[in-house]
Every structure is written in structure tokens, then in C-alpha cells.
Amino acid sequence: MIALDDYIKENYRTTGLKSTIKRYTNYQNGKAKTAKLKDILDYINYLRKQNVSPKTLRNNLFAIKIYYRYLQETEQRKDHPCQKLYLKDQINRAIAVEKLYTKNQLETLLTNYKTKNQSIQLRDEVIISLLIHQALLVKEITSLKVAEVNLEKGEIFIEKGGKTNARTLPLQANQILLFYNYLEARKTLLEHTKKQTEYFITSKYGTALNPHGISRLINDKKPKEEHIQPLKIRQSVIANLLKSNNDLRIVQVFIGHRRSSSTEEYKQTELEALQQAVNQYHPIK
Known part of the structure; x- marks a missing residue:
């Protein structure tokens, strides 16, 4: 039977899967293989109380799903307790223009x-x-x-x-x-x-x-x-x-965005530009 580490290396390129799965199995304290949906939701709620970001929550659920997929494929478990579980936590996808x-x-x-x-x-x-x-x-x-x-x-x-x-x-x-x-x-x-x-x-x-x-x-x-x-x-x-006042549509074509709204997310308002200048040249000490 293929080991979990080898299964991950063979099927996934995402880094950190091994450690993310280990944190989950440690939390379940020996009961991970037989855990039910409620046990997985308890772990997700535990992570929420640690104030982890919505993106991190989704990454953890992704790793947990892989763990149970591994158990299914190696015939250690017949069902997948969280295959249809999806989180509604909203990920902040705003572009932090001031950090570019x-x-x-x-x-x-x-x-x-x-x-x-x-x-x-x-x-x-x-x-x-x-x-x-x-x-x-x-x-x-x-x-x-x-x-x-x-x-x-x-x-x-x-x-x-x-x-x-x-x-x-x-x-x-x-x-x-x-x-x-x-x-x-x-x-x-x-x-x-x-x-x-x-x-x-x-x-x-x-x-x-x-x-x-x-x-x-x-x-x-x-x-x-x-x-x-x-x-x-x-x-x-x-x-x-965009900051150099290039036409939005021209920038959109240059970048390859399919929607102008995707390009527009990078526009900085005058107030944001002013705030950035204040932070850069007159930082609060």
C-alpha cells in the first residue's frame, strides 16, 4: 500500500499539504481515519477561533479532502466524509496596490x-x-x-x-x-x-x-x-x-484580461494615492 507521503508527492505539487494534514490528524487525536463530517466541522470552527484567514481555511479543507481521498483509494475507508463540503467564508481578493x-x-x-x-x-x-x-x-x-x-x-x-x-x-x-x-x-x-x-x-x-x-x-x-x-x-x-494615465482598454488588451473590471481593480483613487504618499514620506512614529 502506498504511503500518504508518496501519494501526495505522486499526485500533487501543492506545498505544505503534508504538514497541513498532520495538524488535522493530530487534532483528531487518533480518530482521523474514522472521523465524521461533524468532527471535520469542529476542526474548521477551531481554526476560525484561531482567526485564520478564509483562504487558509479553504487550504485546510483542501488538504483534509485529499487525506480522505487517499484513504478511499487505498481502501482504508469506503466513504468520503467531506467531499461535498464547501466553505462560504469570503476571501478578500482586493489588490493591495499600495504594497506593489x-x-x-x-x-x-x-x-x-x-x-x-x-x-x-x-x-x-x-x-x-x-x-x-x-x-x-x-x-x-x-x-x-x-x-x-x-x-x-x-x-x-x-x-x-x-x-x-x-x-x-x-x-x-x-x-x-x-x-x-x-x-x-x-x-x-x-x-x-x-x-x-x-x-x-x-x-x-x-x-x-x-x-x-x-x-x-x-x-x-x-x-x-x-x-x-x-x-x-x-x-x-x-x-x-494605470497610474501613468494609460487608457484602461489599452492596458486590458496588453495584459490579456478578458474583462475590463479585472484591470480596473488595479486603479488607485486620488485619496489612496495621497494616503500612500503620506505613509511613505511622513510615517507615524
Whole structure:
């Protein structure tokens, strides 16, 4: 029979599942395998009393469901006590615009980015530039194919995604030389590793990258306070474009949002901008 740890590794990429399940089973004090819906609801209410966020509550329920799915698949239990349980706790999805990177911070990040492994410096510079100049999602970066990069026209084509529209985006002038040099290094790498791939961004072994790996790669050996968050970069680019009075519809097309309301969430009111300036230059001590 497959162990729970191996089951999780084989079927899920989500981090923290093992520890989340262990906290739940510890709470049930040896009765987790035979727990009923009421016991699970008691645990959810226990977490609520700890003032955990609605998002954390949902993550815990997700892990608990996986635990009982494992018990079913390994024939340790016939039923699933919480398969149809869904929480109504409202997650705050508001964009914290005041916590995003400024235009100058992004420019500094782009200029000063260095990796300790020089063999992948070019590749990582390309990734950072796509995050900052084109505000791509990590999945869009890893899905980008060589054939969709047109250096002669200075543009890239982004395929339609699960939540984004297809679009053609211009490259910055300094990106064209960067991409050319990277493609030359990529060609040498593939010849050396005897690999073949249509994807533009590759691992140091010549294989395609997993989108979940980009954050780990660009933060390799960096102290936690210096970690770069790819999604936060995208959000910052959107907010900065709107702050510079770019037309909402143009920004929407550039980003690939299907609804203008998704783009509008990044707009900052004059009052919010004033409050941010007060907090930045006249903080309360």
C-alpha cells in the first residue's frame, strides 16, 4: 500500500499539504481515519477561533479532502466524509496596490539582477525582462515557443490561456539583443545536452521549465527579504500603467484580461494615492 507521503508527492505539487494534514490528524487525536463530517466541522470552527484567514481555511479543507481521498483509494475507508463540503467564508481578493513595486523599483530589479550561476544568467535575465516589460504570467513564459518570438519584428505572440486572451506584444529595444544572445546560448546548450524542445525558455538541462519552478529559480540562494514574486511584478506593472494615465482598454488588451473590471481593480483613487504618499514620506512614529 502506498504511503500518504508518496501519494501526495505522486499526485500533487501543492506545498505544505503534508504538514497541513498532520495538524488535522493530530487534532483528531487518533480518530482521523474514522472521523465524521461533524468532527471535520469542529476542526474548521477551531481554526476560525484561531482567526485564520478564509483562504487558509479553504487550504485546510483542501488538504483534509485529499487525506480522505487517499484513504478511499487505498481502501482504508469506503466513504468520503467531506467531499461535498464547501466553505462560504469570503476571501478578500482586493489588490493591495499600495504594497506593489514602483516603476523605479522594477527598473532597479531589472538592471541589478544577478544569479550566482553564470551559466543561466542570460536565461534568467530574459525571464525577468518578460515579467517586467510584458507583465507575463509564469505559465505564459514557460509556454512561449521559439516560433512565437519574432526578433525581426520585435514582438512576441502569447497564446490564449485559461484566464487570458491571446495577444501580440512588442519587445523593448534592449530585449532584442538580450533574446538573440540567449537563443545562441540556448542552441549551444541543446547541442551539448542532445535535447530538442520547441519552448523558448529551457532548464539548464535543455528541457522545458515547469511554471511553478520560475519563482524558485529566480530566487535561488537569495535571502527571504529579497525574494521576487512573479505575480506581484505583473500586478505592479498593471498598477503603474494605470497610474501613468494609460487608457484602461489599452492596458486590458496588453495584459490579456478578458474583462475590463479585472484591470480596473488595479486603479488607485486620488485619496489612496495621497494616503500612500503620506505613509511613505511622513510615517507615524
